[in-house]
Amino acid sequence: MVTDNLPSARFKERPEDFVVEEIPAYPASGSGEHVLIEFKKRLMTTEEAVRAIARALGADPRAAGYAGQKDKYAVTTQRATFQVPIKVDFEPLLAKLDAPGLEILSVTRHNGKLKPGHLRGNRFVIVLRELEPEAAERVAASLRQAASGFPNAFGPQRFGRDGDNPSRALAWISGSERPPKDRREQRLLFSSLQSLLFNELLAIRVADGSWDNVLAGDLVKKHDTGGLFLAPLEGPELEDAQQRARAAEVSATGPIFGASMRWPEGEARAREEAALTARGLTSEAFNRFSQLGEGTRRPLRVLPEGLGLETVPGGLRATFVLPKGAYATTVLASACRLVEVRYTPEGPSSPEAAEPSAGPGDT
Numbered sequence: 274m275v276t277d278n279l280p281s282a283r284f285k286e287r288p289e290d291f292v293v294e295e296i297p298a299y300p301a302s303g304s305g306e307h308v309l310i311e312f313k314k315r316l317m318t319t320e321e322a323v324r325a326i327a328r329a330l331g332a333d334p335r336a337a338g339y340a341g342q343k344d345k346y347a348v349t350t351q352r353a354t355f356q357v358p359i360k361v362d363f364e365p366l367l368a369k370l371d372a373p374g375l376e377i378l379s380v381t382r383h384n385g386k387l388k389p390g391h392l393r394g395n396r397f398v399i400v401l402r403e404l405e406p407e408a409a410e411r412v413a414a415s416l417r418q419a420a421s422g423f424p425n426a427f428g429p430q431r432f433g434r435d436g437d438n439p440s441r442a443l444a445w446i447s448g449s450e451r452p453p454k455d456r457r458e459q460r461l462l463f464s465s466l467q468s469l470l471f472n473e474l475l476a477i478r479v480a481d482g483s484w485d486n487v488l489a490g491d492l493v494k495k496h497d498t499g500g501l502f503l504a505p506l507e508g509p510e511l512e513d514a515q516q517r518a519r520a521a522e523v524s525a526t527g528p529i530f531g532a533s534m535r536w537p538e539g540e541a542r543a544r545e546e547a548a549l550t551a552r553g554l555t556s557e558a559f560n561r562f563s564q565l566g567e568g569t570r571r572p573l574r575v576l577p578e579g580l581g582l583e584t585v586p587g588g589l590r591a592t593f594v595l596p597k598g599a600y601a602t603t604v605l606a607s608a609c610r611l612v613e614v615r616y617t618p619e620g621p622s623s624p625e626a627a628e629p630s631a632g633p634g635d636t
Contacts, residue, residue, distance in 0.1 A: 279415075280408035282401035282588070284611040288315050290400040291347035293601075295340065296393040296594070305384030307338075307354040308363050315374040316616070318345045323353050325372040330355050330363055338386035341597070346616050350378065354387045394596045396579075401609060402588040408609075409589045413582045415608035416591055422521060423607050424479050425575040427468040428600035438465035446558055463565040467529045474527045474548045475573055484525075484573045487514045490539025491525040494572050501526070501570060506539045524574040531568015532560040575599045 285291050301309040308330070314322045319342045327334035332355040343349035357363050359382075367377055404412060432438050442462035444450040452459055478484040487493055491504040493514055504525075505511045517523045528534060528545045536542055549555060559568060581592035595601060605611055 279608065279610045280404060280411055281610040281612055282408075282412065282605075283403045284399075284401060284605070284613045285346050285616060286400075286402050286614045287616055288346060288348050290402070291344060292398040293343055293347055293349040293351075294396040295343070295349075295351040296396060297352060298340075298391050298393045301381035302384040304382045306356060306359060307383045307386060308357045309352055309354050309381050309383035309387070310367075311350065311352045311378040311380075313348065313350045313376045313378055314343070315348045316345060317372075317374050319343050319349075319351065319353075321345075322372070322375050325375055326353065326367075326370065326377075327355055329370040330357055330366050331361075332357055336386070338388055338391075340387055340392040341389060352387060354383055354385070356386075390597060392597050394594055394599075395601075396592070396594045397601045398590065398592050399601060399605065400585060400588055400590050401605070404588045404609075406584070409584055412589055412608045416580065416582060416593075416604070419604055419607050420577050420580045420593070422485055422524075422574045422576050423604060424475055424484050425572050425599060426472050426475055426603050428602045430600070430602070431468045432465050438462050439469040442466035443552065443554075446562065447553065460565050463562060467531065467559075467566055467568070470530055470548055470552065470554075471527050471571055473551070474545060477544065477548070478525075478527075478573060485518065487511070487518045487523070487525050488539075488541045488544075490537045490541040492535060492537045492541070492570055493518070493523045494526050494570065495523050496521070496576060501535070503538065504541075521576055524572045524576075526570035527573050529566070529569045529571050530556065530559045531566045532563035534559075534568030535570060571598065575604075577604060 310326060312322060312326065317325075319339060323337045323339065324334045326332075327337055336356045337353055339351060339353040341351075343351050363380065367380065370377065401409075401412065429436065438461065441450075442465060445452040446463075446466070453462070475484060487504050489504060489506045489511055491514075492501055493504050494501055502514075504514045514523065518525065525541070526537075528548070530549065537545065546556075559566075575595060578594040579592065581590075583590045583592075591605070593601075593604070595604070602611065
């Protein structure tokens with residue numbers, strides 16, 4: 274994305290400038306062998322918080338479950354499950370929890386382990402700083418425009434600190450290098466390659482203006498139910514799908530390549546196959562590594578909900594809700610050039626980058 278003409282804004286100057294609240298997909302069951310804990314953390318990774326809670330409970334952190342990683346340099350609220358036998362009274366154990374920056378909000382029994390993706394979305398409250406009033410209004414206008422839909426690209430967090438995770442995955446998938454021994458690292462690299470290929474296909478459709486439309490043969494997602502349907506290759510039913518896309522009722526999807534991914538047809542399929550070919554890959558390459566990622570479809574467009582904008586001294590506060598998997602930084606980067614300020618206990622550091630660092634995601 275070209276950002277030369279966008280206003281610059283300081284981003285994450287303090288943890289309270291980036292607040293994320295996970296929106297659960299379902300409530301706790303109230304009984305079972307797991308304890309579901311909602312917690313708030315500040316200047317901690319999700320894994321650090323989970324290990325601290327597991328230690329207090331005497332539970333195995335490897336058996337803990339959570340829906341997704343949350344940023345360290347932020348104030349975030351999320352849920353995690355821990356295996357704790359029913360006979361164990363967990364409240365006295367949690368009362369001894371000593372972890373600065375970590376607060377337990379609620380504890381409930383649950384009948385299963387939370388797994389990645391077990392959330393509806395995330396609510397964000399983000400402050401952008403060092404914006405003159407005119408620049409703040411420009412950013413606000415761009416965010417209002419983004420509320421009608423923006424390209425659902427994966428953020429730079431997905432590709433590793435140096436952005437080289439996809440190329441590392443390509444090297445061992447093509448056979449030129451050995452894969453890492455650690456299966457978790459394999460999954461991380463494989464996922465980054467899937468994300469890169471999606472972004473490349475999305476960029477093509479942004480360039481030709483079809484990202485928010487439906488092409489013949491597209492697999493289309495309904496925003497209200499999440500259901501998928503195949504757009505016809507021609508005729509009035511295709512025109513109806515295109516009209517529904519213009520009304521923001523549905524959006525075309527792009528590929529998260531894998532053995533279980535459903536393929537589109539016609540022109541849409543040809544584009545996705547071309548994206549693989551451009552990287553020297555075939556669908557069979559992903560079939561061989563199905564244990565690392567089965568594949569799925571991802572909407573090309575995201576529709577933020579509940580956008581709120583408020584001017585603050587020297588900046589702008591934005592509030593919005595995104596569905597799971599969408600990146601707040603992608604929304605913000607459509608409106609301004611983000612200059613991330615890495616916070617330390619001594620105070621904000623000097624800005625070093627024009628893009629958000631590739632740390633834990635904001636999904």
